[in-house]
Amino acid sequence: MKQLWLLVAVQATVAAASLVVEIVAGRMLAPYVGMSLYTWTSVIAVVLAGFSAGHWIGGRLAEGTPERALRANGWALVLAATTTGGAVFALRGASGPVIATLENPLAAIVTLSLLVFFLPSLFAGIPAPILSMIAVQAHPDRKGRALGAMFAAGAWGAILGTLAAGFLFISWLGSVGTLAVVTVVYAVLGLQSLMAAGGLRDLGAGVLAALLPGGLAACALTLPNPCTVESDYFCIRVIDATDDPRFPVRMMVLDHLVHGIADATEPTAMLNPHVMMLDGLSRLRMEGRAAWSAFFIGGGSYTVPRAWAAMDLPVAVTVAEVDPSVTQVAQEHFWYAPGDHRIVHADARQTLQREDTTYDVIVGDAFSDIAVPQHLITREFFELVDSRLNPGGVYLMNVIDHTDRLDVLASLVRTARTVWPSVEVWADPAHDPRVTRRVFILLAGETRSPRTRIHHDGPLPADAVRVSAASLDRILEARDPVLFTDDYAPIDRLLGDHGEG
Template sequence: MKTRIPPLWLLVLLQTVVSAASLVVEIVAGRMLAPYVGMSLYTWTAVIAVVLAGFSVGHWWGGLMAGKPQETALRQTGWVLVAAALSTGVAVVVLQAIAGPVMSVVSHPLWAIIALCTGAFFLPSLFAGVPAPVLAQIGANTAPDSGRALGALFAAGAIGAIAGTLLAGFVFISYLGSTLTLALVAVIYVATALLSFWLAGRLPRTALLASVLSLALAGYALAAPSPCDTESDYFCIRTIDISESPSEPVRMMVLDHLVHGTSAANDATLMYTDHAAMLDQLAVLRAPAPAFSSFFIGGGSFSLPRALAAREGHGPITVAEMDPAVTKVAARDFWFDPASATVLHRDARVVLSQDTTRYDIIIGDAFTDIAVPQHLITQEFFELVQARLTPDGSYLMNVVDYEDNLQTLGAMLRTLQKVFPVLEVWVEQRAPVPGERMVFIIAAGTAKTEQASFVTRSPDPARYGALSDAMVAGIMGRDTLILTDDYAPIDRLMGLRPD
């Protein structure tokens, strides 16, 4: 077979498709890492850095290939795209295989994220970066106007990247899931590899066999067990049974890699974590009336709305939960009755901005990875919360911070102090373990809680109390940072520490 001179439109199409496929892999990489290391600024930083490193090495390699005769360059590009199909198709298997050893050997979370991302997604990115210089060189050599050809191919790469990003985020992951999306990308890489061989004038039998092998391995990856029971647009959702007795079911909801709630079938009011126990009890203690209205920022397993609904005489309950799949799982596995509350599948800040309803109690219990989402911890947001509270209403907020740090807690308190006249910090009354990651509840409003401590179950009885005003002032006095929409470095404040 004779080497074909490809028209510019075909080179542009090939570059667009390869670029789109490579960005699909990048978006999927972040989704697939979440069950192991969470979804945070650090996760996406590592994904972008590793993928760009792969592209860079691939472009360098492709530049070396571009200087060879066209037939050789296209044939080698075909082989590289077969390798892209192979490495992409098995990425999920590789990630599952290395996750355990990496997490056990690499103690620092940041390095664990980088190691996992590199192990699973560096090679697919490297191979995907090779074709661009080859296609650019061929376009410049064969097109009447080399400048026009180069411009078209660079534009095709950018357009493909945009298309791949949009398709991955809005279509593929939502309707196919991560593993099937990667299998589809492997098929696309095989198709582009075969096209490259065809343009080179020869389709080696070994290349055809390698392509079939790549597709077979991608199919094998589809059969691998998923870490998710449900993969939604937002989370990898798992339900874990922790019952001690089949007659007394207890289940735990895990979103990505963190527990977001635990519920018991036989007792809706039994809490299994310190933060849930404190929020539940403080809501009752600080409510201006027994039939108080409540607004929950985040649903999770819906343990708190369920507990509130189980009490006689409760007022209207509203929950803002971004992910409809989380609500479905809560109803299916965690005994939450959707009819007991008004559930809004929208961002809580958007809801509070658009609806002027006032509530007696607003509870902030939304977490992404280890921190509250940035837009829910700023002075502007707290001003919105204050505007949606009744005159005697209270805002209760869950905060996690390290015992020897407390930068996050201090920043939250200083910011809330700009909006609310009275602040309290509640915590379990015990001596903390050095370096412990502790759970605090901030109560903000116009008056103090009538009692300074209480005993409740979480699930065993424990006593919780409010820190003294002097201790709260001391925590706030450690820094001057106020969190705003313009600057709220929650990831830096929380930091990453070995478990």
């Protein structure tokens, strides 16, 4: 195994496989801790730390004879296969105790990342210096070229692995299936190195050792998938909220956050406060109109469009939902029939920029983890929304914040006030004060709403109240709210220092 082309191929394959694991890591953590800036920061840091430790170990091992170095390389890859194949079991076994023990979500994210993905990265980092040293020693007259080829192979492998994971493997195979493939790739490369180092004797021992990662990968494939559908964007889960099959109620969970609740027999039921407010406030502001139009940023379980269809409201509905699988799940599991609703499977901001259609109501109900995506909270986006509102139109958006801080709410109000003359905040008066995380509705437009309270009848009667202007001003005066712009919108940081509440 001294031909440069073969060393380059192995180096590129190991690099590609290790980056596939890194991309899969973020998706696997999502059902437990969400898919946020902090999740990706932790995953990248842990994987790089593993690579660094592996490179250091591999550098020491590379100082031996080529045969000993290849043997060490082979066993490192077998261990990479074993820890990769066991990652699913490690995550499912550790997630419960870690999340229950560590109240700080950032600590939980970092700890889970370390426990599950550090060792696969460490063992995958060992081959690079070993293979590079062998390439240099095997080509003494072309040391620089050999070393450059190995570095290039690592970089290109990482690029191809990243693209393959994001665009192909996870979509085709899912996270567990992708890890199983990587496990097999590591094991095969490990056996190849062992055979090159010591012939059949080392190969036989390697085959026996490779049975463990192979068995782990096979067992992992038999585990129940926590996702009902694993799409290109989310782990989508459908959870039955009632045991009575005659009156089914279901929750849609995207990654780890409930995005909608629907009642099969009561399409107009609003079973969580923020949906009730989005529905009630939209109808309040459009009261008396013979016909109106609405644009939804995010579909979720499509609860409000479904309810409006059941109410036979004179509203033309457009929904921009980036994930087609969310729409499909809403139709298959949440009793949503699109009818004459227009559904656009694209980013809402891009859709509003591309089209010059105007609306009477624009509803922002998109989340990435518990935060609204950064590009949907900025002054520039609000200006775009305002340009797509008809005279007298309103913009409503969901806001999640912690009641002991309210930094996000204050910053969004400040930002919205740079665009609209009237900015209101509505809240659920029945909210449990012991729960610090709370959902608000920001409503912006040309004029104030005609009422300060709305009521919803149904299986769960509920009210919503408008926060007084004086209270809202005090919230802003007591803080230093951020003006969110396309250049600076640190919503993850403003939310990230808190537990779930």
